[in-house]
Amino acid sequence: MEKREKLIMQLRERGFKITPQRLAIIDILEEIKHPSAEEIYKMLLPDYPMLSMATVYNTLEVLKELGEITKIGIKPNVALYDANPKPHHHFLCRLCGEVFDIAVKTPLDAGKKLKGHKIEQVKVYLYGVCAKCLKGV
Amino acid sequence: MEKREKLIMQLRERGFKITPQRLAIIDILEEIKHPSAEEIYKMLLPDYPMLSMATVYNTLEVLKELGEITKIGIKPNVALYDANPKPHHHFLCRLCGEVFDIAVKTPLDAGKKLKGHKIEQVKVYLYGVCAKCLKGV
DNA sequence: TTGTCTGCAAACGTTTTGCACGACC
């Protein structure tokens, strides 16, 4: 619920409205690690039978603008969303398809300059086989 | 043309057929840095008026399997393709939309293990404002 | 000749859009 409180404040400050759907979606993101829009939609459907995907996408966009979540492009053809505020990267297992958080420092960092380019955001995607699948085979 | 020769050998070795379309597409990738499937299609259309997107995608898949190119997911909703064989990463300028190659070593590397996960591939995407746009403003 | 590749068209899945109704300030 911690994120919910923070979101309410941020929405108010920026003149956005506080709606049940927006609060519910941030709750999901606190609960699940890297959901897709579809997963969020399906999780909310029992409680919000009238919910539409448009609202899910709209809300995710607002949350991204507020800096509350980031969009992850590690999987082809589907975006995942992440509310983990700590700087970290992602690993996708090609066997089980699960996404793991990876906390490793790299020399690349937001705020730095590289060849004259100003870096604002860094996304690192790792691909391979996760620990569980390595043992399982 | 260097890549064309290499591709012909690889196609032959692996039992793939050598078609004009496949050779033309590797030529484009040697010529342009990070084209999308659409860009490749449009560049080839004057010379191959009967060309279809299906062939472009099919060929790009074959080239990826042969290890000749990599698919870049730095832009949302569109895949770019890269025939630069040297290990490097990518930077996307949010103002001009251009993609630049960035050669910086990171501690993350294919072949290494991280928290028990076997890393097979690493993709680093940097976002910000490029040198040209920084000056231009 | 054989099997693969091409081009076409239609399908696919995710995401976006336009619009009218409803909710909140």
Place this chain on the structure above:
DNA sequence: GGTCGTGCAAAACGTTTGCAGACAA
């Protein structure tokens, strides 16, 4: 009352697929 958000439907977009005919080997 006015504005913003929602839900719905349809559209958009990049990409994939099924198939018949064409082509490389």
